[in-house]
Amino acid sequence: MSKIPDTRQTLDVGSQQYHYYSLPKAADALGNIDRLPKTLKILLENQLRFADDESVEGADLQALVDWQKEGKSSREIGYRPARVLMQDFTGVPGVVDLASMRDAVQKLGEDPARINPLSPVDLVIDHSVMVDEFGNATAFEDNVELEMKRNRERYEFLRWGQHAFNNFRVVPPGTGICHQVNLEYLGRTVWSKEEDGKTLAYPDTLVGTDSHTTMINGLGILGWGVGGIEAEAAMLGQPVSMLIPEVVGFELSGKLREGITATDLVLTVTEMLRSKGVVGKFVEFYGDGLDTLPLADRATIANMSPEYGATCGFFPVDDETLRYLRLTGREDEQVALVEAYSKAQGLWREPGAEPIFSDSLGLDMGTVEASLAGPKRPQDRVTLGDMPKAFAKVMENGDKTTTSEEKGRLFSEGGQTAVGVSRSYEHADGPAVSYKGEEFKLDPGAVVIAAITSCTNTSNPSVMMAAGLLARKAREKGLTSQPWVKTSLAPGSKVVTDYLTATGLNEDLDALGFNLVGYGCTTCIGNSGPLPEEIEKAVTDGDLTVASVLSGNRNFEGRVHPLVKTNWLASPPLVVAYALAGNVQKNLAEDPLGTDKDGNPVYLKDVWPSQAEIADAVAQVNTKMYHKEYAAVFEGDDTWKAINVPQSQVYEWPDSTYIQHPPFFEGMKREPDTVEDVKNARVLAMLGDSVTTDHISPAGAIKPDSPAGRYLQENGIKPVDFNSYGSRRGNHEVMMRGTFANVRIQNEMLDGVVGGETRHVPSGEQMSIYDAAMKYQQEGTPLVVIAGKEYGTGSSRDWAAKGTLLLGVRAVLAESYERIHRSNLIGMGVVPLQFPEGQDRKSLGLTGDEEVSIEGLAELTPGGTVKVTIHTADGEKNVDAKCRIDTENELSYYRHGGILHYVLRKMIGAA
Template sequence: MSPVDSFKTAQTLESGGKQYRYYSLPEAEKHLGDLQQLPVSLKVLLENMLRHEDNETVTKDDVEAIAGWLKNRSSSREIQYRPARVLMQDFTGVPGVVDLAAMRDAVKKAGDDPEKINPLSPVDLVIDHSVMVDQYATSDAFRANVDIEMTRNRERYEFLRWGQEAFDNFRVVPPGTGICHQVNLEYLGKVAWTKEQDGETQVYPDTLVGTDSHTTMINALGILGWGVGGIEAEAVMLGQPISMLIPEVVGFRLTGSMKEGVTATDLVLTVTQMLREKGVVGKFVEFYGPGLDNLPLADRATISNMAPEYGATCGFFPVDNETLNYLKLSGRSDEQIKLVEDYSKAQGMWRDSSKPEPKFSDSLELDLGDVKASLAGPKRPQDRVDMPAMKQTFEKLLDDAGVQDKNKRVPVKGQDYDLGHGDVVIAAITSCTNTSNPSVLMAAGLVAKNAREKGLDRKPWVKSSLAPGSKVVTDYLDTAGLSKELDALGFNLVGYGCTTCIGNSGPLMDEIGEAINEGGLQVSSVLSGNRNFEGRVHPDVKANWLASPPLVVAYALAGTTRVDLENEPLGNDQSGNPVYLKDIWPSNAEIAHEVSKVDDEMFRKEYADVFKGDEVWQGIPFSKDETYQWDDESTYVKNPPFFEGIEKPLQPPKDIEGANILALFGDSITTDHISPAGSIKPDSPAGKYLQEKGVHPKNFNSYGSRRGNHEVMMRGTFANVRIKNEMLDGVEGGFTKFVPTGEQMAMYDAAMEYQKQGTPLVVIAGKEYGTGSSRDWAAKGTRLLGVEAVVAESYERIHRSNLVGMGVLPLQFKDGENRQTLGLTGEEKISIKGLDENLEPRQVLKLVAERPDGSTTETEVICRVDTANEMNYYLSGGILHYVLRNMIAK
């Protein structure tokens, strides 16, 4: 259907001898006023409105609202936004495809055609989250880990092979290829998207949503994208627009250039700290200023990647000459590069330092010359530490933990070394954040080379690994002769995918784990990732530090984080002389020389047949039916219960009466705390379930790998080993008090007892509830446990949206009120009043808490179903339920 085009913006663009239809912002200016200083990220949204204006989901008023943003530099208007495509990784992608398969079953059960359920927007799923670091520091680690991965995940991969054939508009990048965000940056992203419509070729901005919060990495290319929950992504795939408020846009002005010895990782940790302090949750961040002229695209990608860590919806860089340089380097066609340039300039989306700078809601500034060598930790990405201050920081960490004997050493059985507080037991060059950046990887290789020449080696208690985000990394490290240097220090290739950063660090040596636990040691990991939340990297490692790849190598050599690497030696050379970090750190010129060896042929070679996969992938058997043939015995993929009864009439909402509190949480409860992730403990509810199904603990795999099985995932919800439920004094882990008996039990077990009694549940929490990755299972698991509402002081964007998408009501305390001011202990009965068919977005509702002695407290809470579209989803029982009901009705 052609858009209404109220402002007569449809034009023809000629590029490379071809004609393209587009909706012109300069033409819109003739009606809407000067748009020159509108942030480029908002120009992308404006073009989207012009192209989709239909007088239903997008109106003339929506277009005018974005154009009028410059007046107040903010807006409260809701718009319906349609991204061009969807990106998935396998942890979140498998349950997404499971839901689509279940929807096909539901449509068939309702007597309709199951092939109605098909992605309408292009979907790419990259299998990157399943490889684990089982083998390391050996030449065959990569092959061994891939073989283990294929064995562990065969059921999941059979299912994805079915999906690859069953669904239209759905492509799968097989395992052992790369990380979805890096594959997106290096290959999938087009910057200017095209499609054939009504006999014409249409060109428009490449935009997307992804089922991983680090989808934001693609904004480095001027491609607007961010992470959403799997359920929201599925709705986009099925033709639903994203309901969103026109955002505030915070400008981040960069000036100057970085000093010698400072890396892109140091820069992003500084930016993350600054933006967290500024407060940009729910906002776009757009980078501008003369400093961009000195910032390579790989450095921009490092910054854009960590938008979830600084809290923004996205961290956007407009298209400029550096964008074109990267497109050429990464092997994009000359025609595509020319189209990107011509389209961006025609739309006024091209960055040029000679033009007036955009206007923003607010702004902050950084001179790149002020950035210092840094790490971040021990458990939040925004907690930046200057490298020389690491020793002092760890001493304070031990003080805060009440450690009495800071210098205690624990012998490691069967080894000739011992372990102490602060020792580095994991050193991992990993994650899309940094393995997309040749400068920091070449720097790591040069540090390894220089260290070997001095006779240094990694400490024997350090588990070291290299997990690049694409095969191109191996090509250029090999070309530079640096792979062998990293190998010699134990940084052998372990896989192409997300590993340590997502908790796929694999096991520590049993003797190391015993020493840590017997000695109550606070040991460290150092990783080049973006996440270091509690319990994420490894359950035995409490202090986790984000650092650049060369610093990861340096700390593996030092073996401890209780060291000032600026003033204390890493070790001694062959002659017994101390060797300092400055002695082995390469110059910027040396790094640049190695980076110059990266060329477009490396990218063309590795992406020539990216969807094919190896012989093992191609040989996986799969069903070719239009609906999936579920295996009742499968412990990986099960038909979820979400759509049971979907054919029955919809019931209006009603007040929540006499709910028990499942958990009482403090501030900063992340989706890593809520969502099942990492290893499965044998004595946990999920572990017991798997053992009942005949699965031996050695074959448990991870929660992430079993995301297609709701029975495992609901048992692992709120089961993080570091989560703290205030209903239990000093107890860590996924436990609660079952109020009727006062008994302490696992969250899942308590929830099932409440369900038997027909008792609804609520969760009470503090500030920033749901910070972290866009994990659909944080919301799905909450729903399956019987939680009908969450009441928190504030929410992070994605999780609040996901709760609505699963039919869980997010409520917010009014300013100045919280669980403490209300005196809640977790033993109260909670009622929520005012829920009926007239419920409106952000409506004020009444919360009544009845104490065990019969006394009550009443207060008002805000319904955080924020938009009319979200309300439709909530009233339907969830976003997929809304889509499915409409399909069945048609």
């Protein structure tokens, strides 16, 4: 069916009349949609609203309705979100690209002011604060002062963008994490705007430049993370090209037992869904268990969608949604609109309702156990009592990743530990340390970082109050954090500080060293700051395998701190508990945390707060707190207001090591050149499974002897002022040198070498990946990267694709891809190819010494086959690789040299 039905209707809410595109009326023309998943109903409304017989056809509408027949569809649609959300690590390069697009448009003889966001954009500065100071009353002020000093050039640039571009707002530093600000303030659930003299209502939808944008799905708002380049295209009016997704239903029943937290629930859900296999799919939660699940718990589960691999984890609108909107200070009229619109559109959750799903699974929440996840992947859940065995396995394996299968074998061994590995904390042997007047041994498994951090949990009052209550009880018994533990508290919004202060729990957390260090991602993004010098020396000299315990969502190797090899995700109260215990080799389910004032053992159960105590504390959270903290959310402090703002439409690029004019549009023509085949390319790196965007483009510390570190020193920057890779994403010179520079990455071309090194072929010389890439460029040699499964998992990092391009990589050949990075590669003009079933780098016996040729790039078709010829010393090996350019839109982007080139040409009428 190709006809587009007229579904416009009116909805009266109080004294206001709204116009909307009616889903029930669409069903009259297209077919029954009562059991269509709520997420697909939102996509259907989006298609109805933008239907024009060109970018959206009647067949697109029908495909969404017909999805119910098989629970899947091969139809590609163009989706236009209502708004875009950015954080500063990915936002700065996004604004740099917009500024450089204005330059390019001007050079092509057009008006640069034509480059403007067409959709509302909010950028929240939350990724730049680092934990330099901790454990004292002035830590917050000191860290903010350092943040402003380090990042002033970036902030001047963002202030320029705030004034230069329309539809662009900036939330200043020291306010909160973008996801929590989105949840508590920006999100509306139902959006409205004036159009042709009428007030149009439609679902609040978004894409964000942080993979954890999915947190907003807890509020009934469909949103997910995309790369910065995709987000830029969306804000410039381009549809997000996507295949109608499969939707996996997740039924929740029962309720959490006493002593079990929302974090334990989300780690269990993450493990289940990652095992199920939901990469690239929507997950939609349903079931009567939602009746007992507070919205903050829903948001915690939705936040972790990237960790379980889904595009989003969606919770439908119900009474709990309305309660949260009221609590957080949304206007009564807005809440009334959300209720009326959701019910009129069939988006309201009804008891017992079960949509048609592509597949489904379920969980009785009463079976959830206290858990952590680690040591390197969020999906590798470990029950609290199994932590000593999990750490023993790490010690046995060395740097090898512990797979889920190995973990299962370990935990079925009846409690036996690895041969030759000490299970007991008391018997561990480590170097002696003298620090702050205390003498102690630093043993393997020592918790050197305990951080209450990240959007995942700090948005949730129940687990934050639990942490404070546990601190109070521990303090009353005379327990203190161990001296080698770097403790920190980085909430997602100032409201957290307000309610901890209202209950007095801030004093108890402070007493254990969990003083406020900043409002931002901090440890979870790799901004953990340096360990005390004495601790770093002991870890290095003893070659110790130590631990961090954090309440975040990411624990990939090399991310939290380069010296910390094992990282464990946990609930905020467990973070406090491990700071008291001091070592992950302690079994907190059985062993004491320490001793009280009289020398008696104190166990975790002795200080763990009851559900009733937590509920009483959570009851102190009130609407006035949200009104207070969000009344002037875009204003910033006096330091922010005093930042100089250049007044110009085209940015005047300064001499800066933070902001540089990128080379992406150099020599750009009105018409794209024909794509050329790849001939006799060399392998820049050959990588294994689960290579993350952190491996490809790290966000944390810059090593002084790395290519990026040498560049900064050559430009007069001392190592103490390096800041982080993430903070320097506006400078391509730093970022291309940082590509594949993670200290834990392993290039299989080099036996036993860890770090961003490769072998230059044919000379055989070992050098940094950046230096080798530059040498290949001088020789005129194109490059490819070869990898295993799940290439590009993790954060939506556009520089992982941008840096790959700037190093001269034309193609990536992997066994499989994570969604965002695959899309980003295409968006930068790098073709993602996939090994056919049964072939991979190992079966082909590849060493990295081969030459690779790729034919047919000018004749690509979405999902088609590409001939890859691998030239070896003994002959040729042929691979019929699958082209992972999945849609026609993606193919257009690739042919134009990238999505931004395509958008720019389209905006000036050249595409």
